[in-house]
């Protein structure tokens with residue numbers, strides 16, 4: 001039997017990609033060219049850690065929260081369910097109540113927001129903070145979204161970030177799920193080991209589960 005292939009669900013890191021207003025854009029440039037060094041090309045990157053597909057450490061919104069290097073890598077590798085919630089602008093407990101979460105600890109929400117890494121959206125679907133309690137009860141430890149934030153783009157209070165955190169649910173943002181259908185997958189979305197950081201870019205990949213897969 002042919003094994004399923006891993007699919008990339010990360011935003012490509014390009015010099016024209018979208019970033020938060022007033023935040024540091026992503027930039028890659030060649031600092032040393034092979035013709036100058038005589039041996040190698042060497043590049044450098046500059047970026048906010050909240051540009052592109054990334055995870056938030058609790059320290060992002062809580063000064064006493066865990067930093068990137070203190071988070072358990074097991075959160076970011078394993079079974080995940082992709083749910084299509086593209087039919088609503090407000091994602092509530094009622095929306096999620098239509099789905100079965102049997103045994104999974106990671107949920108990825110495919111919303112109506114078209115995934116375009118070069119465009120920072122003006123508006124995004126709203127995640128009701130009350131989904132945090134609901135998902136925690138189902139045993140969810142990680143939520144991923146195909147949007148720049150789990151809160152409204154102009155929010156200062158970040159109620160959904162805090163509600164998720166209070167319920168032990170970690171956050172993955174800016175996935176590219178337009179070409180992914182609802183269903184059960186394996187996920188890898190590992191952060192870099194950046195000491196003390198509030199967030200980290202990840203390379204997020206999914207592989208569809210088949211009936212013959214065993215846990």
Ligand SMILES: N[C@@H](CC(=O)c1ccccc1NC=O)C(=O)O
Nearest residue numbers: 020022023050056148149155173
């Ligand atoms: N909470 C967002 C980031 C965020 O809110 C932000 C990122 C960079 C610059 C400003 C931001 N928020 C400003 O109100 C995130 O988790 O990526």
Ligand SMILES: [Zn+2]
Nearest residue numbers: 050056173199
């Ligand atoms: Zn973030």
Ligand SMILES: [Zn+2]
Nearest residue numbers: 056149150173
């Ligand atoms: Zn966030």
